[in-house]
Amino acid sequence: MGSYIAKKLIMLPLVLLVVSFIIFMLLRFxxxxxxxxxxxxxxxxEDVEMMRSRLGLDKNIFLQYGLxxxxxxxxxxxxxxxxxxxxxxxxxxxxxxxxxxxxxxxxIATLVGVTAGVLAAVFQYSWFxxxxxxxxxxxxxxxxxxxxxxxxSLFSVKLGILPLMGTGTWQHxxxxxxxxxxxxxxxxxxxxxxxxxxxxxxxxxxxxxxxGLKETVVYIKHALxxxxxxxxxxxxxxxxxxxGGAVVxxxxxxxxxxxRLLVDSVRYRDYPLIQGTVLMTVFMVVFINFMxxxxxxxxxxxxxxx
Amino acid sequence: xxNNKVKKIFxxxxxKKRKGMVIGAVMVIILILSGIFAPFIAPYDPYxxxxxxxxxxxxxxxxxxTDQFGRDIFSRVIYGIRISIMEIFFSVGLSLLIGVPLGxxxxxxxxxxxxxxxxxxxxxxxxxxxxxxxxxxxxxxPSLINMLIAISIFxxxxxxxxxxxxxxxxxxxxxxxxxxAIGAKKGRIMFKHILRNAVAPLLVQATLTAGGVxxxxxSLSFLGLGVQPPIPEWGGLxxxxxxxxxxxxYMSLFPGLAITYTVxxxxxxxxxxxxxxxxxxKNKE
Numbered sequence: 001m002g003s004y005i006a007k008k009l010i011m012l013p014l015v016l017l018v019v020s021f022i023i024f025m026l027l028r029f030x031x032x033x034x035x036x037x038x039x040x041x042x043x044x045x046e047d048v049e050m051m052r053s054r055l056g057l058d059k060n061i062f063l064q065y066g067l068x069x070x071x072x073x074x075x076x077x078x079x080x081x082x083x084x085x086x087x088x089x090x091x092x093x094x095x096x097x098x099x100x101x102x103x104x105x106x107x108i109a110t111l112v113g114v115t116a117g118v119l120a121a122v123f124q125y126s127w128f129x130x131x132x133x134x135x136x137x138x139x140x141x142x143x144x145x146x147x148x149x150x151x152x153s154l155f156s157v158k159l160g161i162l163p164l165m166g167t168g169t170w171q172h173x174x175x176x177x178x179x180x181x182x183x184x185x186x187x188x189x190x191x192x193x194x195x196x197x198x199x200x201x202x203x204x205x206x207x208x209x210x211x212g213l214k215e216t217v218v219y220i221k222h223a224l225x226x227x228x229x230x231x232x233x234x235x236x237x238x239x240x241x242x243x244g245g246a247v248v249x250x251x252x253x254x255x256x257x258x259x260r261l262l263v264d265s266v267r268y269r270d271y272p273l274i275q276g277t278v279l280m281t282v283f284m285v286v287f288i289n290f291m292x293x294x295x296x297x298x299x300x301x302x303x304x305x306x
Numbered sequence: 307x308x309n310n311k312v313k314k315i316f317x318x319x320x321x322k323k324r325k326g327m328v329i330g331a332v333m334v335i336i337l338i339l340s341g342i343f344a345p346f347i348a349p350y351d352p353y354x355x356x357x358x359x360x361x362x363x364x365x366x367x368x369x370x371x372t373d374q375f376g377r378d379i380f381s382r383v384i385y386g387i388r389i390s391i392m393e394i395f396f397s398v399g400l401s402l403l404i405g406v407p408l409g410x411x412x413x414x415x416x417x418x419x420x421x422x423x424x425x426x427x428x429x430x431x432x433x434x435x436x437x438x439x440x441x442x443x444x445x446x447x448p449s450l451i452n453m454l455i456a457i458s459i460f461x462x463x464x465x466x467x468x469x470x471x472x473x474x475x476x477x478x479x480x481x482x483x484x485x486x487a488i489g490a491k492k493g494r495i496m497f498k499h500i501l502r503n504a505v506a507p508l509l510v511q512a513t514l515t516a517g518g519v520x521x522x523x524x525s526l527s528f529l530g531l532g533v534q535p536p537i538p539e540w541g542g543l544x545x546x547x548x549x550x551x552x553x554x555x556y557m558s559l560f561p562g563l564a565i566t567y568t569v570x571x572x573x574x575x576x577x578x579x580x581x582x583x584x585x586x587x588k589n590k591e
Binding site: 015018019022023026027029030137138140141142143145146147149150152153157240241243244245247248251252262263266267269271274278281282285286289 | 428429432433434435436437440441442443444445517521524525528529530531541544547548551552555558559561562565566569570573574
């Protein structure tokens with residue numbers, strides 16, 4: 001187990017390094033003078049020269065990357081062209097909003113998805129099972145921004161019971177959370193069902209029943225515990241998907257989070273901000289996936305000894 | 307496909323047992339035919355503006371209503387099928403073209419090469435798809451083709467991984483050993499013997515990914531980072547309708563239904579194909 005975690009621990013900074021290098025390099029592919037791009041359209045010649053020396057553009061590309069890394073580690077991701085504020089400040093002011101949205105959607109998706117999926121497996125072929133499967137297939141086939149607009153049109157415009165957009169109260173959170181949770185809920189429900197179905201057919205479940213254990217004990221203590229391993233993997237992987245979905249959901253609801261920051265920065269060609277936002281988001285997703293790996297190792301002894 | 311299998315497909319009892327595959331296939335065929343015959347189905351030119359008729363709610367003349375320029379939404383949705391089908395073929399094709407050779411090489415040669423390729427694919431995979439696409443679009447500029455390149459790149463690891471795993475098990479099979487024994491070249495073994503036997507699972511994966519392509523493409527176009535107006539892309543249509551959600555909700559409603567129909571069709575077909583080609587999996591899902 002130790003060596004497995006050690007391997008993962010060594011890989012983590014390596015992956016982050018390569019990811020940051022890719023992001024750094026990609027933005028150097030934009031045709032034109034990177035110093036001018038980074039300084040913005042309205043920059044004077046002087047500003048551009050200052051940016052050039054700050055980015056070290058006269059040096060070779062690896063030195064430039066080194067400089068970028070050094071600055072990044074010290075919390076300096078450059079300044080936004082549009083607002084002139086440091087990128088790190090822009091991100092920090094938006095992050096809590098995205099976190100609230102992501103955590104609430106994640107919680108709902110997990111609770112509803114796992115419960116529905118497990119119950120569907122226990123009552124296989126019942127109307128409940130069929131309903132869950134129908135919902136799961138539909139949920140995986142629906143565009144979340146469309147669903148968000150439908151919700152807006154019904155609950156905000158027609159019925160007027162929920163605010164149209166923005167933040168502030170818990171009511172503001174309802175529509176964004178639900179529309180963002182829809183897709184992962186469907187996937188988690190489906191995965192939970194199939195994982196549980198597989199476990200129920202195992203010999204040790206038959207043994208548990210043969211021992212005369214109560215059905216609830218068999219399901220909760222014997223089956224569920226083992227069914228959780230693939231479920232947790234899927235739930236963990238959903239975090240990246242959720243972040244991607246947040247980009248769209250935040251734009252629909254004018255939710256002032258990281259996703260909308262990114263879309264706006266692309267629209268205004270605010271390259272330092274694009275670079276910083278993508279970097280931070282990918283780092284978070286990679287880190288969360290790493291944590292999920294650790295949790296799986298902890299609960300699945302088979303991996304430890306592989 | 308052997309003669310036997312062709313016969314099987316036209317056997318009613320065989321089809322009855324595979325309801326999912328048939329429903330999915332019929333849905334996809336209807337979609338493709340509607341795209342091909344769009345000029346005959348759509349009552350109006352999808353680009354034709356008629357400002358006197360802007361924001362017409364659905365009625366007998368315009369069954370899906372009209373947008374702010376008086377363009378017929380039904381006609382735009384129908385022509386949008388062509389864009390979507392194009393998106394699927396281009397994007398799935400490009401990611402297969404890059405992913406499959408990488409996977410074949412990784413699986414066949416193993417060792418260092420395998421490690422390097424898989425590591426590279428894992429790195430791409432660690433980016434949330436839409437984020438990578440936004441990054442690429444921000445560099446190349448928003449357009450249909452750039453969006454499709456961006457979407458293709460993030461599907462590459464899926465095909466790479468799958469074809470690697472298929473190669474790993476196929477290269478132990480007797481027909482590959484036999485080919486090797488008679489001195490067939492490595493390239494020939496990989497791209498002829500192994501690839502031919504990996505086509506079915508790759509096809510299933512491609513069908514299952516097709517829906518994802520539509521969802522990603524429409525998301526990007528919705529954000530204004532993909533297909534640009536006035537091209538009638540479904541995500542773009544919904545994005546356009548967003549500004550008028552208070553006065554004309556039907557502007558977003560119908561293109562969204564088209565997306566759901568299309569993604570559903572490919573998902574059902576993909577599930578059905580997988581059950582058919584790998585019955586062991588059937589009870590799991």
